[in-house]
Amino acid sequence: MNPLRLLLLGAPGSGKGTQTSKLLNQFKHIKSVSSGDLLRRRIQQKTELGRIASEYISQGKLLPDSLMNDLVVGELSVRGWLSADSSFLLDGFPRTLEQARSLRVQLTPHNASLNLVVELDVPTDVILERIENRYVHVPSGRVYNLTYNPPKVPGKDDVTGEPLIKRPDDTSEVFGKRLKNYAETVEPLKQFYSELGILKTVSGPTSDIIFPQLLKLVVQKLHQP
Ligand code: ATP
Ligand code: MG
Numbered sequence: 620m621n622p623l624r625l626l627l628l629g630a631p632g633s634g635k636g637t638q639t640s641k642l643l644n645q646f647k648h649i650k651s652v653s654s655g656d657l658l659r660r661r662i663q664q665k666t667e668l669g670r671i672a673s674e675y676i677s678q679g680k681l682l683p684d685s686l687m688n689d690l691v692v693g694e695l696s697v698r699g700w701l702s703a704d705s706s707f708l709l710d711g712f713p714r715t716l717e718q719a720r721s722l723r724v725q726l727t728p729h730n731a732s733l734n735l736v737v738e739l740d741v742p743t744d745v746i747l748e749r750i751e752n753r754y755v756h757v758p759s760g761r762v763y764n765l766t767y768n769p770p771k772v773p774g775k776d777d778v779t780g781e782p783l784i785k786r787p788d789d790t791s792e793v794f795g796k797r798l799k800n801y802a803e804t805v806e807p808l809k810q811f812y813s814e815l816g817i818l819k820t821v822s823g824p825t826s827d828i829i830f831p832q833l834l835k836l837v838v839q840k841l842h843q844p
Pocket of ligand 2: 635636653655710711
């Protein structure tokens with residue numbers, strides 16, 4: 620089996636976190652890193668980076684590229700994933716062309732470059748409706764939706780029983796800015812990965828329609844000769 624080093628691209632609320640959980644359930648050897656989850660954990664732990672991050676996040680602004688690079692590549696390194704046989708999934712990073720370039724420069728010497736980038740293409744009206752009902756468990760990054768995927772006990776994480784929160788950046792004002800940021804940054808990023816020949820797109824209005832398409836791409840990559 621080939622290693623899988625996958626980046627999920629998609630607008631905020633397009634279901635990157637949900638698709639990630641589904642993939643991790645299916646492939647026990649694959650692990651994931653979500654840049655947003657890393658930042659939210661720093662905020663909860665009240666670290667210096669957390670303080671900086673909450674200022675940007677609460678305004679729907681992207682953090683500086685160099686800071687995000689250090690954070691995520693540092694995490695990959697600590698987890699021992701900078702090697703040719705490692706498999707991992709990235710959610711939320713890279714999300715600017717600059718981040719994509721520097722990640723590539725840092726992965727190449729380890730023969731650990733990304734080998735698949737999948738864009739989740741979900742209609743904006745669906746996304747807006749989802750966000751209103753979204754709750755998260757910060758320590759794990761698990762995402763719930765009161766309509767489609769409610770927690771077993773209201774307000775509590777299924778696995779730990781800990782409280783769920785509504786993300787402070789899921790208000791309509793901040794969310795609008797995040798959508799706009801995404802639209803502005805994604806095209807050069809897609810161009811970059813399309814030139815490397817590893818960009819694919821999956822489309823649909825629900826996670827259940829998206830997942831089989833994503834699964835097919837992943838299985839192809841794992842087994843491609
Ligand atoms: P969702 O989690 O709904 O899919 P999202 O992708 O906008 O939406 P996160 O990835 O959780 O949300 O990111 C939340 C915030 O964290 C962003 O709005 C931004 O402020 C910051 N952030 C996360 N990743 C990056 C990154 N790679 N570069 C810059 N800022 C980032
Ligand atoms: Mg997310």
